[in-house]
Amino acid sequence: MTDLKRLGLAIMLHTAWLKRAGIAGILAIVATGCSDNSSSFSISDRTSSLIPEAQSGVADTPGVVDLLEEKFGNPQQLKAWTKLPVQWGGAAASVEVFAADAEGAKVRFTVADGQEFPAKATFVNVVTGSGAGKTLGLSSWDAATGEAVLTGLDGVVLASGDTCSIDGGAVIRSGRVLYMRHCSHCHGTAGDGNGPTAQYLYPRPRDYRHGVFKFTSTNDMSKVSREDLLRVLRYGIPGTYMPSFLLMKDEELTAIVEYVRLLSMRGEFERKLVNELVSDYSADAVESRLKDEQRADIVAELGEFLSEDLPGVVDGIGGELEESWVAADTEEARIIPSVPRVPDSEESRRRGRELYLSKTLNCADCHGIDGAGNGPQTMVYEKNPVTNVPYNEPGLHDVWDNLNQPRNLHTGIFRGGRRPIDLFCRIHAGIKGSRMPSFKNTPHEDIWHIVNYVLSIPFEPEPGATGLAAGPIAAPLVGATPAAGE
Amino acid sequence: MLRRLGKLSGRVFSAATVVLAAGCSEYGEPVIGGGATVVPQVVFIASEADAAGADAAAGSEASAEVATGSIRGRVQLVGTSPTMELLVKQGAEIKDKEVCAAVDVPDERLQVSGDGGVANVFVYLQKAPKGGSPVVTPSEPFVFDQKNCRFYPHTVVLPVNQTVRVLSNDSVAHNTHTYPSKNIPVNSGVAPMDRDGKLEIIYRKAEAVPLAVKCDYHAWMNAWHLPLDHPYGAVTNENGEFAISDLPAGTHSFVVWHEAADGNFVQRKLAVEVKAGEETEVKIEYPSSILKL
Numbered sequence: 068m069t070d071l072k073r074l075g076l077a078i079m080l081h082t083a084w085l086k087r088a089g090i091a092g093i094l095a096i097v098a099t100g101c102s103d104n105s106s107s108f109s110i111s112d113r114t115s116s117l118i119p120e121a122q123s124g125v126a127d128t129p130g131v132v133d134l135l136e137e138k139f140g141n142p143q144q145l146k147a148w149t150k151l152p153v154q155w156g157g158a159a160a161s162v163e164v165f166a167a168d169a170e171g172a173k174v175r176f177t178v179a180d181g182q183e184f185p186a187k188a189t190f191v192n193v194v195t196g197s198g199a200g201k202t203l204g205l206s207s208w209d210a211a212t213g214e215a216v217l218t219g220l221d222g223v224v225l226a227s228g229d230t231c232s233i234d235g236g237a238v239i240r241s242g243r244v245l246y247m248r249h250c251s252h253c254h255g256t257a258g259d260g261n262g263p264t265a266q267y268l269y270p271r272p273r274d275y276r277h278g279v280f281k282f283t284s285t286n287d288m289s290k291v292s293r294e295d296l297l298r299v300l301r302y303g304i305p306g307t308y309m310p311s312f313l314l315m316k317d318e319e320l321t322a323i324v325e326y327v328r329l330l331s332m333r334g335e336f337e338r339k340l341v342n343e344l345v346s347d348y349s350a351d352a353v354e355s356r357l358k359d360e361q362r363a364d365i366v367a368e369l370g371e372f373l374s375e376d377l378p379g380v381v382d383g384i385g386g387e388l389e390e391s392w393v394a395a396d397t398e399e400a401r402i403i404p405s406v407p408r409v410p411d412s413e414e415s416r417r418r419g420r421e422l423y424l425s426k427t428l429n430c431a432d433c434h435g436i437d438g439a440g441n442g443p444q445t446m447v448y449e450k451n452p453v454t455n456v457p458y459n460e461p462g463l464h465d466v467w468d469n470l471n472q473p474r475n476l477h478t479g480i481f482r483g484g485r486r487p488i489d490l491f492c493r494i495h496a497g498i499k500g501s502r503m504p505s506f507k508n509t510p511h512e513d514i515w516h517i518v519n520y521v522l523s524i525p526f527e528p529e530p531g532a533t534g535l536a537a538g539p540i541a542a543p544l545v546g547a548t549p550a551a552g553e
Numbered sequence: 554m555l556r557r558l559g560k561l562s563g564r565v566f567s568a569a570t571v572v573l574a575a576g577c578s579e580y581g582e583p584v585i586g587g588g589a590t591v592v593p594q595v596v597f598i599a600s601e602a603d604a605a606g607a608d609a610a611a612g613s614e615a616s617a618e619v620a621t622g623s624i625r626g627r628v629q630l631v632g633t634s635p636t637m638e639l640l641v642k643q644g645a646e647i648k649d650k651e652v653c654a655a656v657d658v659p660d661e662r663l664q665v666s667g668d669g670g671v672a673n674v675f676v677y678l679q680k681a682p683k684g685g686s687p688v689v690t691p692s693e694p695f696v697f698d699q700k701n702c703r704f705y706p707h708t709v710v711l712p713v714n715q716t717v718r719v720l721s722n723d724s725v726a727h728n729t730h731t732y733p734s735k736n737i738p739v740n741s742g743v744a745p746m747d748r749d750g751k752l753e754i755i756y757r758k759a760e761a762v763p764l765a766v767k768c769d770y771h772a773w774m775n776a777w778h779l780p781l782d783h784p785y786g787a788v789t790n791e792n793g794e795f796a797i798s799d800l801p802a803g804t805h806s807f808v809v810w811h812e813a814a815d816g817n818f819v820q821r822k823l824a825v826e827v828k829a830g831e832e833t834e835v836k837i838e839y840p841s842s843i844l845k846l
Binding site: 106137138140142143144145146147148149150155192193194195199200202230232235236239240241243244247248251287288339342343346347351352355356385391425426427428429432433443444447449452453463466497499502503504505506507508509 | 594
């Protein structure tokens with residue numbers, strides 16, 4: 068007995084020690100772990116190209132990086148800049164009556180029309196009034212009277228008319244978590260298209276920060292609509308690494324869409340702020356200015372610009388973001404063919420091929436005479452139109468500086484979707500950010516002829532093929548009388 | 554004993570998870586793989602908070618009657634003028650040569666007159682001056698044409714909101730692709746011999762520097778547009794001359810920008826004193842050493 072017992076005791080003592088040491092060790096990891104594990108939004112190369120004072124401000128005046136933090140926060144603490152057209156989630160409510168005592172505070176809320184008080188809400192975000200930006204606890208809520216008990220006030224006083232968001236940011240919080248789980252590997256924490264796997268992928272994952280998405284059902288000057296993003300999430304992008312997320316719930320997908328839109332707006336905000344500063348305050352610009360100016364004078368001038376002009380600029384950018392992203396979801400932005408699809412026929416395909424090769428449209432210039440994506444423009448050495456620096460390889464480059472292969476139309480793989488209306492939109496709006504121009508001024512009937520031709524190309528016989536397949540047009544005629552827009 | 558230790562480490566691990574969850578997340582979600590799955594906080598910022606800044610910025614608009622003067626000047630190349638080869642020689646074996654090489658096309662990046670005047674140099678105020686007159690948007694559209702795979706004009710200063718009508722005098726397809734930094738880019742096809750100008754471009758915002766306009770069918774085609782929200786900008790003519798009138802009296806700082814200058818700025822801040830009722834002569838020297846062709 069004794070030996071066994073002794074052994075048992077020894078093990079018990081040992082485990083107690085192990086436990087203590089283990090937990091202490093883990094606590095140590097946790098203490099550093101939280102800060103180490105917290106993620107951050109990267110800043111763009113263009114922001115880094117500015118002098119440090121333009122990035123982080125002169126004296127107390129904020130610079131680009133501070134303004135990004137102020138308006139968008141970080142992945143752990145997101146800012147909901149309510150000016151932006153993002154569905155943050157939560158119910159908007161205004162304060163009717165507020166009474167605080169030592170226990171907490173009683174508030175009567177009026178929930179905005181058409182919204183419901185979230186049943187499981189545990190906190191309230193104050194949006195306007197003296198407590199704006201604060202998060203308060205919600206310990207109870209009476210649906211009949213609209214009365215709620217708030218905790219954790221810490222001196223915050225609400226006044227009648229103040230607006231709050233109950234369970235504020237529920238959608239964007241869920242979008243952030245889901246994005247980090249499913250999207251950030253490729254698209255990066257900040258949506259910069261530079262997640263850890265990005266370097267192994269071709270084509271590269273989209274960098275959202277231009278606010279530009281290639282495949283949209285909106286017209287050439289409009290941004291991507293929520294519906295377009297949702298469609299890409301549901302069905303993926305054929306021919307690329309972007310998979311389908313069809314198995315996720317609708318509310319999960321819409322939350323991701325909102326978060327992707329928020330990251331796009333953050334990127335655009337950063338880009339537009341830098342645009343204001345880059346020509347005078349990039350490190351290169353300042354270096355060249357030092358020939359006839361003193362650095363202190365340049366910094367003083369920058370400080371003046373940051374304090375006097377930038378607040379107006381920030382507001383202006385917010386307004387632009389609001390306007391353009393709202394417009395993308397309106398009917399006016401949608402491409403609606405003025406004529407129903409021309410029925411597919413040999414005649415229509417022939418007409419489409421004529422247009423494809425014509426001097427008017429000259430699709431062959433990039434896509435090649437036989438549609439293999441090898442037109443003469445793919446051989447041209449170009450310069451970056453903005454920086455004027457020549458590209459290393461010949462061919463067509465997009466705004467992300469990626470080399471684009473004009474689509475090989477024989478594969479039957481269409482990244483923006485293979486429905487006739489998808490091809491119609493590609494021709495009508497062009498492919499945003501790329502060299503593919505919009506042909507919005509081409510008669511819609513002609514666009515449909517090209518769509519019919521392009522859809523028939525994958526069925527064309529190989530050159531030199533014999534037998535049945537070598538007939539003049541081997542493709543089956545499909546969709547003879549489709550509905551308008553399909 | 555090993556089994557026991559295994560169990561034990563499991564217990565320690567779950568304790569760790571609890572600790573981690575409590576330590577990092579307010580909402581009690583377990584932390585796996587760093588902070589990615591921690592539910593973030595959301596802090597609301599009211600949109601009204603921004604309005605104050607905008608009002609302050611708009612405050613400078615009010616303008617009383619201000620004494621004005623004008624400037625007239627010339628951009629002069631100093632040093633040896635490089636010989637510019639033709640961009641396209643007549644009859645050259647290039648794409649769409651029957652149109653694009655029908656005539657000699659000069660390289661417009663640098664055009665110097667016999668006595669050294671540099672054409673196509675932008676001279677402008679980056680910001681509307683205090684007391685300046687507002688920008689006037691002409692009701693007639695500005696005609697932007699192309700012939701022999703060359704844009705006409707090569708350079709232009711445009712008031713914001715003016716319609717730019719894009720025409721083509723060529724029997725080949727073109728597209729007009731703009732690269733603005735503050736406006737929405739345009740990339741749209743232009744049909745051959747489109748003399749009505751179906752494509753219209755409107756710049757809603759002023760740009761800080763001229764923006765490139767390209768044609769992707771003919772990569773060598775290039776023009777520069779500068780939309781401004783004030784009337785104080787000009788482009789030099791073929792003799793390198795420019796004139797800007799109705800400037801409020803006082804000292805102004807002009808930007809002198811040219812596509813062939815290294816870094817594009819001939820002068821970032823050219824201080825000119827404008828005297829009421831007078832025309833000030835401005836001589837701008839463009840050292841050939843800063844050319845980057």
